[in-house]
Amino acid sequence: MSKRLLLLASSLLSFFIPAGKTHAQTDPNLFKLPDTVCNGHEIVPFNIIQTAQNYFWTFCPPNLASTPNGNNIGPVQSVSNTRGIVMAEDDSFYYSFHINASGGLARMKYANGLNGLPSMITGIGEGAVNPGGIYLVNNGAWHLFEVAGTDNTNSKLIRYDFGPNGLKSLPTEVSLGNIDGALNGPHELYMVKEDSLWYGFTFTKNEELLRLDFGTNLTGTPTLTNLGNIDGHFDDVTSITGIQELDNWHLFITNRATNSVNRISFGNNLTNVPFVVDLGTLGNRIKEPVGIVITKDCDSYYGFVLNFGTASLVTLNWEAQSIANTPTADNKGNVAGFTTIANMSNIGRENGAMYMLATNEDNSISKIIYPSCTNATPAFSDLRLPPSFVIDEPGTYTVFLTINEGLPTVQTDCEQVYVYAHTPLTISNDTLICQRDTIQLSALSLDADSFKWTPDYYIDTTMGQFVHVNPNLSVQYTVTTYYNYNCIVKTPINVTVSKIAADAGPDRIVGDGSTTILGGPGTSLGTQYSYEWLPDIGFTESRFMPITKVRPPYDITYYLNITNSDGCKTIDSVLVQAPCDDIHLPNAFKPNGIDGSGKFGLLNQELVKINYFKIYDRWGKEVFSTTDPHGKWNGTVDGKDAPMGVYMWEVDANCANTQERYRRSGNVTLLR
Known part of the structure; x- marks a missing residue:
């Protein structure tokens, strides 16, 4: 199964953004689409960028402005008062990692996809006292980082190193200790790569923002910079995420005590001195927030906040504006059986749908699901040159291409295509015929220029509105209806052949009074068939079997009649001559x-x-x-x-x- 994880590129904005509304991103021009087609027309992207390390197309993306689906899968083994959750895709499977208040770290595999239940739940580490947050990164190898501790005496940074077998392997736990003694009850963790340099961000129990500078070596011990509680904005920080716009980096955090969302802007370098913008309660829709993630949807940004206070999901929409502006907020309610929400994962994408996981204080897991729309076939692809896709319903659709997903050079381009309705087209339905029968197929549309049928297999003509076919085997015929250059519609018609064949065997001459076998190898065999030999003369074995024996008293033509469970019938005959040409007695x-x-x-x-x-x-x-x-x-x-x-x-x-x-x-x- 093809799966992708949208690892949100950590971000912060470049120095000061002028007041007013700034457009979100310049068009990266990763691909192009035709502007207008009819429904059913095969759409082929072109001018596709060639230099990316990976590609992910979404031909019918989820509607992030809508209310998502969701469900609560109940308490899960090894989950106990979770302090952090993160998920990632590796080797075609999704994994989630949960850090419990006791310090235990659990890994769950979603063998049947994110829409299924987690399995293979494994404890992979003992962790430390009072864990405060985890984050998962891939720098050629997977590493899971954790911050934990109650004060300066026991706080530390822990790294879990996964081997060449990826996330399915058991990692090695490495304690990096309390760096410069500055980790003081750390909580929340977010990591990002800027150019070739790695950075991490966490908060102390005094709500001071710490920056961890790893340099180019993610497996080394970072240096630490205390950025403080900038202008006193941080108050009971419960989550942190990031996004990059143009060359500018932003962090977004939630403050549970003040029911607010803050934006921390760094400008064009994560080592710049940041400033904080308090977005406030966003119309009193933020109530004791405990989780936030952000993603980009064409020209708009969307954020998702989980409220502990109202057990609800709030969506933030920057529309076609800069991430530096204030978003609109919409409370979508309790969409996933939230109870008392503890924390929220990053975003995962699978089969065109978007997922987020949330843990509740009763140890249950809630899934937030934005399903892909069902109007495009196929819905997604991970090939540079994707297959052509078809949109069934008229409307305006946005197609996404994300390249270098999970890398600092991640980019998303979107192009719109307008799909109009072609003149009604009436096509023969899929049909069942008996072997050796002939059936007429038809394609009717008033404004069509021409019709072409494929394959050229047991068909009387390949052009025109009506054709006659008599295939020996089940086959899918396709009629291509030509309206104009941007409206060529291919419609499949499945002709299922119900196999039935009778083979009575070759004609033969037998001696008068001799026994012979009736039936040949070409007869259809199986419990779905019934057999009868006629006339009922001279049989020495059952005449209701495909193979039987007979002693004809004279020249007789025998008939094998076969009927199958589809109601198809067939018949074959054999002439058995028994000439009187000698006297026959046993010896x-x-x-x-x-x-x-x-x-x-x-x-x-x-x-x-x-x-x-x-x-x-x-x-x-x-x-x-x-x-x-x-x-x-x-x-x-x-x-x-x-x-x-x-x-x-x-x-x-x-x-x-x-x-x-x-x-x-x-x-x-x-x-x-």
């Missing part, structure tokens, strides 16, 4: 034998007249005589069992169909 018999006959007589069935049929013992004494064509010797003489040995027979008889007379003699061995 041995055993009275009352296990072969079931127990008597010795003519095998022929076409003898119309027996002049005589006589049997003699070895001394020439007649032991049996009859003129009945069906007469048989039972192996007795004068009512007593004849002795075992060789006996001689003589036959004089006439055939029914030719009236030819045959006189024959021979020997038979009587067995006991």
Whole structure:
């Protein structure tokens, strides 16, 4: 499954942004689309940038202005009073990491995607006293950072290093200690890479903002700068995130005590002295906030804040403005079964949908889901040259391309396409036919210029509104309807062939009175088929089987009739000739034998007249005589069992169909 995680590029803005409304981003021109097409037209992006390290297309993105879906999956094993949660995609699977108040770190794998339940819950570290926040980064290898502690004596920064097998492996725990003794009850953690340099941000229990400078070596011990409680804006900070606009970096935080959101702007370098803008309660919609994340949606920014006080999700919308302006806020309510919200994860994207996770103080997990729209096929792609996509419903749609996702050079471009409704098109429905049947397919539309059908497989013509097809196998035909250059509509029609074939076997000639097998290898076999042989003459085994045996009394044409569970029928025939051309008797018999006959007589069935049929013992004494064509010797003489040995027979008889007379003699061995 194709999945992507939107790791929000940590950000802060470049020095001072002038007052007023500034546009969010210049168009990065990563790709182009046709301006206008009709619904059903295959859309092909062009002028696609070639130098990116990864690509993620969303052809029908979620509507972030709408109210999301959500659910509460209930308490989860190993989650206990979570102090931090983060998630990431690795090797086609999502993982979430939870740090508990006890210091234990738990990893959960979403083997069935973010829409499923977490599985393979694993404890991967003991952590430290009073954990305050975690953050996950990838610099060629995965590293999970954690801050913990109550005061200067036990506070520290911890790094978990994952091996070459990625997030599914057990990490190595490395304690970086209390850097310069300045970590004092640290809480919340956010990390970002600017150019080649790594930075982290956290707060002390005195609400002082700390910057961790790692330089180019993420696995080294950082230096620490205390930026203080800038203008006294920080008061019970509960979450931190970031975004970059143009060359400018911003952090956004939530203050639970003052019911507010703050923007911390650094200008064009994270080492600049920042300033703080208090966005306030945003129309009294922020109530004891405990989580915030921000993402970009074409020309607009969207933020998501979780309120502890109202157990609700609040969306922030900067519309087509700069992130440096004040957003509008909308309380979406309790969309995911929130109880008492503890904290919020970053954003994950999977199959075109956007997800956020929240933990509650009752140890349950809530999922916030912005589903992808269903009007585009396919909905997403991770290829540089994506497949063409089709939009079914008229309207104006925005297509996104994000490149270098998860890297500091991440960029998102969006292009809009207007989709209009073409003239109504009536196409044959998918259909079921019996093997060797013919069906008419049709495509009707008043304003269409022409129609073309593919593939050229058992079809009478490939052009026109009506065609006739008689495929041997199930096949998908496609009719392409041409309106104009930006309205070419391809419509598939599935023709399912119900396989049914009868093979009665080859015609043959058998000796008069002989048994032969009816049925050939081409017959359809299975429990979905029923069989019947006709006429009911001469069968020695069941005539309701695909293969059976028969002893024809004369020349007969047999018919194999087959019906399947779809109601399809077929028939095949075989001519079995049994000419009367000789006298046929067995060369041995055993009275009352296990072969079931127990008597010795003519095998022929076409003898119309027996002049005589006589049997003699070895001394020439007649032991049996009859003129009945069906007469048989039972192996007795004068009512007593004849002795075992060789006996001689003589036959004089006439055939029914030719009236030819045959006189024959021979020997038979009587067995006991």
